[in-house]
Amino acid sequence: MRWILLGPPGSGKGTQAKRLAAAHSVVHLSTGEVLRSEIADGSELGKTAKSYMDRGDLVPDSLILQMIHDHLPSNGDGGGFILDGFPRTENQAQALDEMLSKEGRPIDRAVLIRVGDAEVKRRLEGRAAAEGRADDTAEVIQRRLEVYQKQTKPVVGYYRRQGMLTEVDGEQSIDQVYDDLDALVRQ
Ligand code: AMP
16 A cells, blocks of 8 residues: 545645554655654754744755655565655655656555635634644645645646546545545555
Protein backbone atom coordinates (compact mmCIF):
# COMPACT_ATOMS: atom_id res chain seq x y z
CA MET A 1 0.00 0.00 0.00
CA ARG A 2 1.61 3.23 -1.19
CA TRP A 3 -0.95 5.98 -0.92
CA ILE A 4 -1.25 9.73 -1.09
CA LEU A 5 -4.10 11.43 0.74
CA LEU A 6 -5.08 14.76 -0.80
CA GLY A 7 -7.57 17.36 0.33
CA PRO A 8 -7.85 20.92 1.60
CA PRO A 9 -6.67 21.86 5.09
CA GLY A 10 -9.31 20.61 7.50
CA SER A 11 -10.47 17.78 5.24
CA GLY A 12 -9.51 15.18 7.85
CA LYS A 13 -6.46 13.81 6.02
CA GLY A 14 -4.43 13.54 9.22
CA THR A 15 -7.12 11.77 11.22
CA GLN A 16 -7.90 9.32 8.44
CA ALA A 17 -4.27 8.65 7.52
CA LYS A 18 -3.38 7.84 11.12
CA ARG A 19 -6.25 5.36 11.47
CA LEU A 20 -5.73 3.72 8.07
CA ALA A 21 -2.00 3.34 8.62
CA ALA A 22 -2.54 1.68 12.01
CA ALA A 23 -5.17 -0.70 10.60
CA HIS A 24 -3.04 -1.73 7.62
CA SER A 25 0.40 -1.68 9.28
CA VAL A 26 1.97 0.94 7.06
CA VAL A 27 3.83 4.15 7.93
CA HIS A 28 1.87 7.39 8.23
CA LEU A 29 4.07 10.24 7.08
CA SER A 30 2.71 13.75 7.67
CA THR A 31 5.04 16.51 6.49
CA GLY A 32 3.17 19.01 8.72
CA GLU A 33 3.80 16.82 11.79
CA VAL A 34 7.47 16.33 10.93
CA LEU A 35 7.82 20.10 10.54
CA ARG A 36 6.06 20.79 13.85
CA SER A 37 8.37 18.38 15.63
CA GLU A 38 11.43 20.04 14.01
CA ILE A 39 10.14 23.36 15.36
CA ALA A 40 9.67 21.86 18.83
CA ASP A 41 13.27 20.53 18.68
CA GLY A 42 14.58 23.96 17.71
CA SER A 43 16.43 22.58 14.67
CA GLU A 44 17.67 24.75 11.79
CA LEU A 45 15.04 23.20 9.52
CA GLY A 46 12.38 23.98 12.13
CA LYS A 47 13.48 27.61 12.43
CA THR A 48 13.38 28.12 8.67
CA ALA A 49 10.08 26.28 8.23
CA LYS A 50 8.35 28.19 11.03
CA SER A 51 8.49 31.54 9.25
CA TYR A 52 6.64 30.07 6.27
CA MET A 53 4.16 28.06 8.33
CA ASP A 54 3.24 31.01 10.55
CA ARG A 55 2.16 32.92 7.44
CA GLY A 56 0.27 29.98 5.93
CA ASP A 57 2.76 29.70 3.07
CA LEU A 58 4.40 26.54 1.81
CA VAL A 59 7.88 25.62 3.00
CA PRO A 60 10.27 25.59 -0.02
CA ASP A 61 10.24 22.38 -2.09
CA SER A 62 13.96 21.72 -1.61
CA LEU A 63 13.57 21.46 2.19
CA ILE A 64 10.45 19.31 1.93
CA LEU A 65 11.96 16.94 -0.63
CA GLN A 66 15.03 16.39 1.54
CA MET A 67 12.69 15.65 4.47
CA ILE A 68 10.72 13.12 2.45
CA HIS A 69 13.94 11.51 1.33
CA ASP A 70 14.99 11.16 4.99
CA HIS A 71 11.63 9.92 6.34
CA LEU A 72 10.13 7.70 3.66
CA PRO A 73 10.32 4.08 4.83
CA SER A 74 12.75 2.07 2.76
CA ASN A 75 11.65 -0.80 0.55
CA GLY A 76 13.12 -3.26 3.01
CA ASP A 77 10.79 -2.36 5.92
CA GLY A 78 7.65 -3.56 4.22
CA GLY A 79 7.75 -0.25 2.41
CA GLY A 80 4.07 0.65 2.73
CA PHE A 81 3.09 4.26 3.51
CA ILE A 82 0.37 6.85 3.52
CA LEU A 83 1.53 10.37 2.72
CA ASP A 84 -0.48 13.15 4.30
CA GLY A 85 0.19 16.78 3.39
CA PHE A 86 2.65 15.85 0.64
CA PRO A 87 2.90 16.44 -2.30
CA ARG A 88 1.54 19.98 -2.12
CA THR A 89 2.95 21.30 -5.40
CA GLU A 90 3.16 19.75 -8.86
CA ASN A 91 6.94 19.98 -8.59
CA GLN A 92 6.87 17.89 -5.39
CA ALA A 93 4.61 15.33 -7.11
CA GLN A 94 7.01 14.99 -10.04
CA ALA A 95 10.01 14.69 -7.71
CA LEU A 96 8.23 11.99 -5.70
CA ASP A 97 7.40 10.06 -8.87
CA GLU A 98 11.03 10.20 -9.93
CA MET A 99 12.29 9.09 -6.52
CA LEU A 100 9.88 6.15 -6.34
CA SER A 101 10.15 5.03 -9.95
CA LYS A 102 13.93 4.79 -9.56
CA GLU A 103 13.25 2.40 -6.69
CA GLY A 104 10.63 0.49 -8.69
CA ARG A 105 7.82 1.16 -6.21
CA PRO A 106 5.43 3.76 -7.64
CA ILE A 107 2.44 5.27 -5.81
CA ASP A 108 -0.55 2.98 -6.25
CA ARG A 109 -3.35 5.37 -5.36
CA ALA A 110 -4.00 9.06 -4.73
CA VAL A 111 -7.21 9.74 -2.83
CA LEU A 112 -8.89 13.13 -2.70
CA ILE A 113 -10.98 13.76 0.42
CA ARG A 114 -13.41 16.26 -1.06
CA VAL A 115 -14.76 19.01 1.24
CA GLY A 116 -16.35 22.29 0.10
CA ASP A 117 -14.94 25.73 1.02
CA ALA A 118 -17.64 26.71 3.51
CA GLU A 119 -17.26 23.46 5.46
CA VAL A 120 -13.45 23.77 5.43
CA LYS A 121 -13.63 27.27 6.96
CA ARG A 122 -16.08 26.14 9.61
CA ARG A 123 -13.84 23.23 10.58
CA LEU A 124 -10.58 25.19 10.66
CA GLU A 125 -12.09 27.90 12.84
CA GLY A 126 -13.36 25.15 15.19
CA ARG A 127 -9.93 23.49 15.27
CA ALA A 128 -8.26 26.83 16.04
CA ALA A 129 -10.38 27.13 19.16
CA ALA A 130 -9.85 23.49 20.20
CA GLU A 131 -6.13 22.98 19.52
CA GLY A 132 -4.67 26.49 19.45
CA ARG A 133 -2.47 25.71 16.42
CA ALA A 134 -0.40 28.79 15.58
CA ASP A 135 -1.48 28.60 11.92
CA ASP A 136 -5.22 28.43 12.60
CA THR A 137 -5.89 32.18 13.02
CA ALA A 138 -8.47 33.72 10.65
CA GLU A 139 -5.87 35.47 8.48
CA VAL A 140 -3.60 32.47 8.22
CA ILE A 141 -6.55 30.16 7.50
CA GLN A 142 -7.48 32.43 4.59
CA ARG A 143 -3.92 32.31 3.27
CA ARG A 144 -3.70 28.51 3.60
CA LEU A 145 -6.91 28.15 1.60
CA GLU A 146 -5.56 30.42 -1.14
CA VAL A 147 -2.31 28.46 -1.21
CA TYR A 148 -4.31 25.24 -1.50
CA GLN A 149 -6.33 26.59 -4.44
CA LYS A 150 -3.30 27.96 -6.29
CA GLN A 151 -0.52 25.52 -5.53
CA THR A 152 -2.02 22.24 -4.36
CA LYS A 153 -5.17 21.89 -6.52
CA PRO A 154 -2.91 21.29 -9.57
CA VAL A 155 -1.58 18.20 -7.77
CA VAL A 156 -5.12 16.75 -7.86
CA GLY A 157 -5.14 17.30 -11.64
CA TYR A 158 -1.70 15.74 -11.92
CA TYR A 159 -2.91 12.42 -10.47
CA ARG A 160 -6.27 12.62 -12.24
CA ARG A 161 -4.53 12.86 -15.62
CA GLN A 162 -2.61 9.70 -14.79
CA GLY A 163 -5.83 7.86 -13.95
CA MET A 164 -4.66 7.36 -10.37
CA LEU A 165 -7.14 9.55 -8.53
CA THR A 166 -10.06 8.31 -6.46
CA GLU A 167 -12.42 10.71 -4.68
CA VAL A 168 -14.31 10.23 -1.44
CA ASP A 169 -16.96 12.50 0.05
CA GLY A 170 -15.23 14.18 2.99
CA GLU A 171 -18.37 15.85 4.31
CA GLN A 172 -19.66 12.59 5.74
CA SER A 173 -18.97 11.60 9.35
CA ILE A 174 -15.40 10.62 10.26
CA ASP A 175 -16.44 6.96 10.46
CA GLN A 176 -18.20 7.01 7.09
CA VAL A 177 -15.18 8.58 5.40
CA TYR A 178 -12.99 5.97 7.06
CA ASP A 179 -15.22 3.14 5.83
CA ASP A 180 -15.01 4.47 2.25
CA LEU A 181 -11.22 4.66 2.46
CA ASP A 182 -10.92 1.24 4.06
CA ALA A 183 -13.10 -0.26 1.31
CA LEU A 184 -10.66 1.16 -1.26
CA VAL A 185 -7.73 -0.51 0.47
CA ARG A 186 -9.57 -3.83 0.35
CA GLN A 187 -10.57 -3.47 -3.34
P1 AMP B 1 -0.38 20.57 7.62
O1 AMP B 1 -0.21 20.07 9.02
O2 AMP B 1 -0.28 19.49 6.60
O3 AMP B 1 -1.60 21.43 7.45
O4 AMP B 1 0.88 21.52 7.34
C1 AMP B 1 1.11 22.70 8.10
C2 AMP B 1 2.06 23.63 7.35
O5 AMP B 1 3.31 22.98 7.12
C3 AMP B 1 1.59 24.06 5.96
O6 AMP B 1 0.71 25.17 6.02
C4 AMP B 1 2.91 24.41 5.29
O7 AMP B 1 3.40 25.67 5.73
C5 AMP B 1 3.84 23.34 5.85
N1 AMP B 1 3.87 22.13 4.98
C6 AMP B 1 3.41 20.89 5.30
N2 AMP B 1 3.59 20.03 4.28
C7 AMP B 1 4.16 20.75 3.28
C8 AMP B 1 4.58 20.45 1.96
N3 AMP B 1 4.42 19.22 1.43
N4 AMP B 1 5.15 21.44 1.22
C9 AMP B 1 5.31 22.68 1.73
N5 AMP B 1 4.92 23.04 2.96
C10 AMP B 1 4.36 22.10 3.74
